Amino acid sequence: MAAGPDAGGPPSEPGGRARAEGPGTAPRGTERAGNPPSERMGTPPRGTERAGNPPTERMGTPPRGTGRPTQPTRGGGPGPDSRRRPRPVVADQPTEVFAAVEAGGTTAVKEKAAPAPLGKSGVAIRTAGEILITLGLVVLLFMVYEVYVTDLFSAEKQSAASDQLQGDWAQDRTLHPGLVDGKAFARIHIPEFGADFNFTIQEGTGEDSLAIGPGHYKGTALPGEPGNFGVAGHRVGKGAPFNDLDNLSSCDQIVIETQTDFYIYKVLPYDDEISGWSSGKGAQPECKGVSTLRNPSIPGGGPYDQTFGRKVVLPSQGDAVNPVPYKPADTLPKAQEASLLTLTTCHPQFSAKQRLIITSVLTQQVPKSQVADYGKLLTEIGGAA
């Protein structure tokens, strides 16, 4: 409807346009002249008309009147008509078009609803497709849950465990007599992963312990003790504390913090570094205190001949956390065992096929009476900047 008035407006203007667009009138003139001018087309008189018209039009409206007479009433008569015809058509069209669109839209919806006669089998196929798509989305959502959402849940648990551990230490509660399942008793820092990398270590490697942070293999040595302090941690989701364990190289430091001490472990030499260790990488200052643990007087290297800084093993190889790794529990008397720390996580990432084993050896014990907190310790041991 709005188009009506607009369309009505222009027809009153054409005179004005005709005035303004002197040259533009030429085509109109031909249009106007329509049939008759075709006769005049080549004739000179037309030129006179054009030349004649503009001045008269400039003069004002009255000349228009005079202009018309030159093109007899039929020129004036059909002209406006011819203008109105197209415009009204244009003006009508929108209304018709809009109406048509609305009508078409509604009918289109009806048409879409109409093909409901899919038949029972058609509906069943469509429903099956919808269910399959939905299940696919649920699986995707589960992956998001595993990789990201569990991080949020675990971060909350880790934060609570960390606060409680701090409180326990501040209140000077005795810890070792009672390691409680799922309760934090130590803290692990890995300077290589950043100065703020720290997780509490819980007792036990059950699902609940590991949801909080790394878990201590029950029955294995405690921090600083001879034997093997075994710790498992998630690599994907649930905080993923051991996500970057494969980025560690030999001699990287792992700091275990207890109520009273910092224990500084260093990753043992890797398989390909064993030979020539003492003259090779082992001679570098950051590797101070790190030996191959091989006994040169025994052919093959002695009890620790299977111990490397990094190893990938089958999930069934529980002896990776034995006091002497990969050897029976009673291989060496306790006093002769090296103080090791073994971290385990899944391998490869996102898989449970194998386990990544990182083994490190105790190189230094720093009482908290000497170095109050981990930040100061870092500056002393020259860890991550």
Added chain:
Amino acid sequence: MYAWIWRRLPGPFAAKLAIAVVLVLGIIALLMFVVFPWLDPLLPFNEVSVDN
């Protein structure tokens, strides 16, 4: 299935849309807080320890 559910939702379009969004969010919450935590330990993704 979804068309059938949509037709079953009461009210005008806006109300239907609001109810649909609430339903979808509810289902996601149910999955995230109940179903997935239950399912998680049953799957092998979280085995990080060696059999000790």
